Amino acid sequence: MAEQTNPFGDLAKVLEQFKVPGVDMSALVESRKKDIEAIVEANKSAYDAMQAFARKQTEMLTQAMQDIQAAAQVGATDPGKHAEVARNACLKAVEDIKDLAEIARKSQVEAMASLTKRANEHAAEIQQMLQRK
Template sequence: MDRPDAANPFGDFTKMLEQFKLPGFDVPAIMEARRKDMEALVQANQTAFQGMQSLAQKQADMLRTTLTELQSLTGQLSAGGAAPSTKTAELIQQSLHKSLADMQQLAQAAYQTQAESYAVIAKRVEENVQELKSLLQQQKK
């Protein structure tokens, strides 16, 4: 049994449909449109995956930075041997503000990734509409 061609997963299906000559249906054009659909989905998935990788990297960077800051703060407190001061409270407040800003950046990164993935899909939907209009106009001629 022949193995399917990974580069053209629609090859066998196209050959089968071409055997049946259907009036008014341009099988190669239909199959080309479906191939483009798959390419758009692959591109959207790649964009989403890259966004998730970026998000994970930012989270790791934030964790590393926070741990470094806490280590520094702990070292300062233990070196002083005194009760926590207003400086300590300010450092904690600054750390919280920075964490909130980082969380906002993560939310923006996630939103951007979703917007880019949606744009790829929306573009392909628009192309499908144009291709369908073109096929219908060809049939009228």
């Protein structure tokens, strides 16, 4: 695995050359670094949810194939059970849809919590910078 470099260290050095009165460049760079970290955290949450969503869909497909095989075997021996098999398949589909919706909801809540937390921190940083003057 390649060694990761810190792009913020280089940026801080470049920005330090531009001495702007009343602006703390290192604080500005640190604040932007925290913004990017919050975005990375939100993206990780979304990626994890996407994987969980795909796992659930794979599980649903596998179960559906097994149910189809079982229904075919039952139908060959007892044709009267078709209604029960269909009813059970519908109930299972509704449960699976609820599970998928919960995975999506949880992902959105986690991503928004991360971004909201950083937005609140950012607002506090701005207020603190304005009070210094």
